[in-house]
Amino acid sequence: MFWRRRDEPAEAAEPAEEPAAEPAAPEVVPATMARPAREPRGMGIRARPSGFGARLRSILGGSGPATEATWDEVEEALIAADVGATTTLELVGAARERFRADCGASGEDARRALATEIRDRLARVGSGTFELGPAPSVILFVGVNGTGKTTTIAKLAHRLQADGRSLALAAADTFRAAAIEQLRIWGEQLGISVIAQRAGADPGAVAFDAVAAAESRNLDAVLVDTAGRLQNKQQLMDELAKIRRVIERRLPGQPRHVLLVLDATTGQNGLLQAEAFSREVGVTGIVLTKLDGTAKGGVALAAADRLEVPILFAGIGEEIDALAPFDPEAFVEWLFAE
C-alpha cells in the first residue's frame, strides 16, 4: 500500500466530551451511524482488489523478453487505470526509450523503465509534504460536486488536530441543501468551531468571517469548505475566484493552500477539472479521494503533471482517520506490487 495508516483501531461511540485543552487526537463520535466494518484484506488494510498491480506483474513479470505485444498490454493496463490515452502514450513512449537506452531485454527491464518514468514525473511536481505556514493558514477546498470535499475537510482537520493545531472550519458551501449541517456535525464531533451563516448566504462573506475569526482567536489554520461546482459553469467559477480574492484581501499571502479534491473514480474529465480550477483559483495540491474502491485514480497522474502540483493526500475510507499522506515513491511501488 502506498499510504501510511495509523494503527489505532477506529473507536466506536463514546459520548461527546468537551474537547481536551491540550489537543491529543480526540475521540471521534461517529457521524449519525457507523457503517458496518469492512473485511480487512491483505496487509491488514482494507479491501483493495487492485487488478492493476497484478496485471502489470503478469504482463511484465519474469525474465521473458519484452515484445511489441508486451508494450501494447502495458498501454492497455494504464488506460484501464484512467491514466488517459494521451498520457499513456507519452509514458509508454518515454519508457520504451529508456528501455532501449538501458539495453533492456526482459519484461523486468521494461517494468523498471516504466516505474522510473512514472516516479520521475511525480517527483518533478514537488515533494508532496503538507505544511501549514505562519498562523493563521487558510486552506481552501475546491472541486466538482460529490468528490468528498466536506468529508476530506473533517479528515484533514482530525489529522491537524492530532498534531496539536488549533482550527476552525468555514461553511462556505451555502448552496447545497444541508451542507452547512453536514460540516456542523463534523465540527461538533471533532470539537472544532464551525463558522457559518444561513443557507444561501454569500460564501465570500462566510470566508471573510472565518479568516477574521481565525485571526482574532490566533488559530493555526482555517479550513474553508466550498460548494461543489462543475468547472464549465463560468458564473460559479467566478464566485469561487471571488471567495479567493476576499481571503487574499483580508490576509495577503493567503490562502496558503488551495486543495483540489479529485474523485479517483473520475475519468479524463478530471484533467479538465484540474485545469479549470487551477486557472480560476490557483490549485496548490491535489487530494485524491475514494481510493478504497477499485478505481486507480490514474487521471491524478496526468493532472499533477499538467498543473505541476503534487498529490498531497489519499482518501482511503469512510472513517475519520482514513486520509493518508500521498507518497509518490510508495505509490509507484504499489502500482507494481503483486
Added chain:
Amino acid sequence: MFESLSSRLQGITARLRGKARITEADLDVALREIRLALLEADVNFKVVKDFVAHVRERAVGADLLSGVNPGQQIVKVVHDELVAVLGGERHHLQIDARPAVLMMVGLQGSGKTTSAAKLAVHLRKEGRTPMLVAADVYRPAAVDQLVQLGDQVGVEVHTRSVGTPALEVARSGYEAARQRGVDVMILDTAGRLHVDDAMMDELVRIAGAITPAETLLVVDAMTGQESVRVAEAFHARLPVTGLMLTKMDGDARGGAALSIRAATGLPVAFLGTGERIDGLEAFHPDRLAQRILGMGDILSFVERVQENVDQDQAEAAARRMMENRFTLEDFRNQLDQIKKMGPIGQLLQMVPGAGQMAGAAQAAVDSGEMKRIEAIIDSMTPAERRRPDIIKASRRRRIALGSGTSTAEVNRLLKQFTEMQRMMKMISAGKMPRAGGGLGALLGR
C-alpha cells in the same frame, strides 16, 4: 455532453467522407483515431476494442472500401454502431403497483439524494403522488438534505430518528406509503462502494424486504474506466432496472453511458442536468443518436416548452405579436418563461442547427446580460413598457440609473426591441422568420 465526442468523431470521419478510394491503411488511421477519441471520452477500453473491431469487420466484410463513396459508407457504419450500443427504445418506469418502490443506489457522491428529489418532482408532473424516504443513515446531514429538498418542492419525506437502521427506515417508509395511498415511494440510500460487501448486503436485504419495482443505479457522468465494474457489481447483487446519469450539464464526454450500456445492457432511464430541482430529463436513446448525428433533438425541446410555458399567456403574446401590439412587458414575461425552462444553452442544444448558438447564448446569460436586460425593463414604468417610443433622453437616464446600467445599454435594448417589432411585422405579414430571430438578436448583440 455527447457533443464533444460526436464532433470529434465527425471530424475524423469527415476526412474519409470525400475520398473516392480508401485503402486499408486509411481505415487503420481512422480507426486508431476513433479508438483514441472513445478512450479520451472514458469509454471502457474493452467496449472500445469491440466497437472498433465491429466497425472494421463491417467495413472490410461488406467490401465498403472498394464500393461507391466508401468514406460516406464508413461514416454510416460508425453511426450505426453508436446507435446500436446506445439502444433503441426509451425506458419507461414500471411503477404500477401502489405503492411502487423506486430505489436509488450508487457510489458516494454520484448524486442520489438530489436525483431522488428531482425524480419526485418529475413524477408529480406526470400526475403521481410521490413520497421520499431518507434511508441514508450514515452520511452526516444526508437526512436533513432530503428533508430540505422535500420542503422546497412540497413532497413528503419519511424519516426516522438517528440510529434507526436503514432496513427499518425502508420498511416503515413502505408502511407509511401504503397507508397513505402514495403511488411511488422513492428510497434514497447511502452511497457505498461496490466492493464493500457488508454495505452491499444491506441493500440486498432492503430490496428483499420491500421489493423495489425499479432500482436505479445513479452514475456520475464523469466516471472513468471503472464505470463498467461498478455497474456490473451493483447489477450482480441487486435487481437494477436502469441508470440515472448525473452531472450531464458538465463537459464530461459521457463514455460511462456507452460503456455501461454496452457491458450490462442496462438502459439509461434519466439524465440529471444541473443543480436546479427540475434538472432531469427522460433519456431517449433514439433522440440522443440524432443529437450525436448533429440533427438536434426537437422533440425534447417541444416537450420542455409544453411543460413550462403558460399556454394562455403564450397565446395572448402570440396574438399581440401578430397584431403588432407586442410590448416590452410581453417580452419580459417571455424571458421569465424561458428561464423556467432551464439554462438556455441546454435548450438551444436541442434545436437543430442551433448548437453553435448555444454557447454564445449561455455565455450571454452567464455574463449577466439577461439580468441586465431584465433590470432595464424592470426600471421602466408600465406606460414605458407598453409604449417604448415615449422613452426620451431624461427617461433613458432615469432607467439607466434605476437599473444600474448605462444609457448606451438602454439605447441598445430599445433599438433591438424596435428591430424585433419590425421583424414581427414581417412575420405577421407572411414572410419567413429567421431562426432564433428576436431573442437571439437581443442576446447575441
